[in-house]
Amino acid sequence: MKHNIYDLIGKACMTPEEGQKVYNLIYPELMANRPVELDFAGVDIFASPFFNFAIGQLLKDISSDTLNRLLKFSHLNAIGKQVLQRVMENSQQYYSNEKIRKAIDEVVSELANSL
Numbered sequence: 001m002k003h004n005i006y007d008l009i010g011k012a013c014m015t016p017e018e019g020q021k022v023y024n025l026i027y028p029e030l031m032a033n034r035p036v037e038l039d040f041a042g043v044d045i046f047a048s049p050f051f052n053f054a055i056g057q058l059l060k061d062i063s064s065d066t067l068n069r070l071l072k073f074s075h076l077n078a079i080g081k082q083v084l085q086r087v088m089e090n091s092q093q094y095y096s097n098e099k100i101r102k103a104i105d106e107v108v109s110e111l112a113n114s115l
Helices: 016-031 048-054 056-060 064-070 078-096 098-114
Strands: 002-004 036-039 071-074
Touching: 002 016, 016 036, 016 048, 016 056, 016 064, 048 056, 048 078, 056 064, 056 078, 064 071, 078 098
Parallel strands: 002 036, 036 071
Antiparallel strands: none
16 A cells, blocks of 8 residues: 555654654554555655654564565655654664663653653
8 A cells, every 4th residue: 555645744744643644544554464655755854753653653563574574665855764764773672672661761751740
């Protein structure tokens, strides 16, 4: 299944809400072991929160090997590729290492409580 991100989100993929919209669309397909292509033609601006929610949280339930096999990206510009790669590395560490996950969750919780 191919999804045109520009039609779905627009030229800027930045917010967690936008990322969650993409996640909700592709998660069931990936869990059913069906290939997914995300086409970023026309998208110029990327931010980590978008990819954290759209792609990063997939690693909670799907192995990186399976994700690499099923999920393809097309027309992703150089900046988008850099942001995605960083998010994937961080998410992989977060979901595969309980100590890192606990430490990050504690820091985030403390920060949220201090606001």
